[in-house]
Amino acid sequence: MIGVLVSGAAGRMGREVVRAVMAEPDLALVGVVDPAHAGETLGEGSGLVIAGDLATAIATTAPDVVVDFTHPSVVEGNIRTVLAAGVDCVVGTTGISQERLESLADTAPEGTCLFVAPNFAIGAVLMMRFAAEAARHLPHVEIIELHHDRKADAPSGTALRTASLIAASRPGVPDAPGKETEVAEGARGALVDDVTVHSVRLPGLVAHQEVIFGGQGQTLSIRHDSIDRTSFMPGVVLAIRSVGARSGLVVGLEHLMEASRG
Ligand code: NAD
Numbered sequence: 001m002i003g004v005l006v007s008g009a010a011g012r013m014g015r016e017v018v019r020a021v022m023a024e025p026d027l028a029l030v031g032v033v034d035p036a037h038a039g040e041t042l043g044e045g046s047g048l049v050i051a052g053d054l055a056t057a058i059a060t061t062a063p064d065v066v067v068d069f070t071h072p073s074v075v076e077g078n079i080r081t082v083l084a085a086g087v088d089c090v091v092g093t094t095g096i097s098q099e100r101l102e103s104l105a106d107t108a109p110e111g112t113c114l115f116v117a118p119n120f121a122i123g124a125v126l127m128m129r130f131a132a133e134a135a136r137h138l139p140h141v142e143i144i145e146l147h148h149d150r151k152a153d154a155p156s157g158t159a160l161r162t163a164s165l166i167a168a169s170r171p172g173v174p175d176a177p178g179k180e181t182e183v184a185e186g187a188r189g190a191l192v193d194d195v196t197v198h199s200v201r202l203p204g205l206v207a208h209q210e211v212i213f214g215g216q217g218q219t220l221s222i223r224h225d226s227i228d229r230t231s232f233m234p235g236v237v238l239a240i241r242s243v244g245a246r247s248g249l250v251v252g253l254e255h256l257m258e259a260s261r262g
Contacts, residue, residue, distance in 0.1 A: 001026060001027070001028045002026060002027050002028065002064045002065060002240060002241065002244070003028050003030040003061070003062065003063045003064045003065070004021045004027055004028065004029055004030060004063055004064070004065050004066075004067060004240055005030055005031035005032070005033065005057060005058065005061055005063035005065070005066045005067070006018050006021065006029065006031070006032050006033070006066075006067050006069075007033045007034075007054055007066055007067065007068040007069070007070055007078055007082075008033075008034055008068060008069040008070035008071075008093070009032035009033060009034045009037075009042055009050060010032075010034040010036065010037040010040070010042070010050060011034065011069060011070070012229060013069035013092060013229060013232065014032075014034065014069050014070075015043075015044060016229045016230060016232070016233060017067050017069060017233070017236055018032065018042065018044045018046060019044050019233075020230075020233040020236060020237055021067075021237075021240070022044065022045065022046060024237055026241070027237070027240060027241075029046055029048065030061040030062070030063050031048065031051060031057045031058075031060070031061035031063060032046070032048050032050050032051065032057075033050065033051045033052070033053070033054050033057045034050050034052075035052045035053070037050045038050055038051060038052030038053075039052070054066075054078055054081050054082070055081050055085070058081070058082065058085045058087060059085070063087055064087070064088065064244065065087065065088045065089070065090055065240050065243055065244075066078075066082040066087055066088070066089050066090070067090045067091075067092070067236065067239075067240065068082070068089065068090070068091045068092065068093055069092045069093055070093050071093065071152055072093060072094065072095030072096070072152055072153050073152075075091065075093040075095070075096060076096060076100060076104060079091060079104050079114060080104060080107060083104065083105075083107055083108040083109070083112055083114060084107065086109045086111075086112055087112070088112055088113045088114075088115070088243040088244060088246075089112075089113070089114050089115065089243075090115050090236065090239045090240055090243060091114070091115065091116040091117075092116075092117060092120055092232070092236065094118055094153055094156060094157030094158075095152065095153040095157065096116070098251070101114070101116055101249055101251065102249060104249075105248055105249035108248065110247070111247050112247065113243040113244075113246040113247055113248065113250060114248070114249050114250070115239050115242070115243050115246065115250045115251075115256075116249070116250070116251050116252075117235060117239065117251070117252060117253045118156075118157030118158050118160065118161040118251075118252070119157065119158040119161070119207070119232075119235075119253070120232035120233075120234075120235030120236050120239070120253055121207070121224070121226050121231040121232050121235060122234060122235060122253070122257065123224045123226075123231070124158055124207075124209070124224045124226065125235075125252070125253050125254050125257065126224075127162075127209065127211065127222050127223070127224035128158070128161060128162050128165055128254075129165075129254065130222050131162055131165065131166060131211040131222050132165040132166060132168070132169040133169070134211075134213050134220055134222065135165075135166040135169050135170040135213070136169050136170060136171070137215075138213035138214070138215045138220060139170040139171060139172065139173070139174045140174050140176060140213060140214040140215065141166055141170075141195060141211060141212065141213045141214070142189070142195070142196040142197070142198065142211075142212055143155075143159050143162055143163060143192075143195060143196070143197045143198070143209065143210070143211050143212075144197075144198045144200065144209070144210045144212070145158060145159040145197065145198070145199055145200070145208070145209045145210075146199075146200040146201075146202070146205050146207075146208040146209070146210075147199070147200070147201055147205055147206070147207055147208070148201070148202070148203065148204075148205050148206060148207075149201045149202055149203045149205075151201060154199040154201065155190060155192060155197045155199045156199070156207070156209070158207070158209055159192065159197045159199070159209060160192055160197075161252070162195075162209065162211060163192035163193040163195035163197060164192075164193050166193070166195050166211075167193035167194060167195060173194040176196075178191075206225075206226045206227055206228065206229065206231075207225075207226040207231075208223070208224065208225045208226065209223065209224055210222070210223040211223075235253045238253070238256050238257070238260060239253065239256060242256045242259065242260070
């Protein structure tokens, strides 16, 4: 059995992770943390009381893995606490730079894994892979990411990752209309790794992204839609099962997907 503690357990993603962990026969939900809901009994049939302090909860429940879906403003502190206890950490919270992740992973004791995925949906990982492939041949590209209106960060972690994969694979940065054509500020979006990214925030959305390539007389659109937060759960469960055999910083579900295919 793999003992799992969920940090951010009362949130939209945290509640889904709790349900996913309880549904797997080889995973045991040993603890739940969410300071804003400390002392409340968690629903989802777990019967667990929500703890307010992560370090204390780790000390009392001795998890094998902590899963964090919280907020960009607290996630770094949480990761530091988990790694300091020598516990593997699976992070879905977005908004941490690669440099910060590397320096956090440096604090981990030997054999401890910090696994981070900007997107745990397998379809989104494939969308990023296909976008990187297309960018080799169609370098003119823009990203439109669409999320629910309570998302804390913009652009999304998925858009940042997609832009970085495109930048690494396309042969160069093509000339394209930039900010100089803007009549209203922001109309041309933000530049990430020289890729233009537009962020849409609306109620009713979950997590969506379209990558649009333009070429002579043609466009190619690669789109992924998470229409429900259960879309992320097979990836989260795969990460929980995989981190025990890993060490150090691993970023991206693609690394685990390939390994799980054998
Ligand atoms: P949410 O606001 O619904 O939930 C966050 C929860 O964290 C809240 O219940 C809050 O009380 C709790 N929290 C705040 N500070 C805490 C702390 N110090 N310790 C423990 N819990 C704390 O947010 P959400 O929609 O569940 O999203 C959470 C994060 O996950 C966001 O960064 C979001 O972008 C990210 N996300 C990632 C993926 C992915 O596939 N990687 C998918 C969806 C969302």
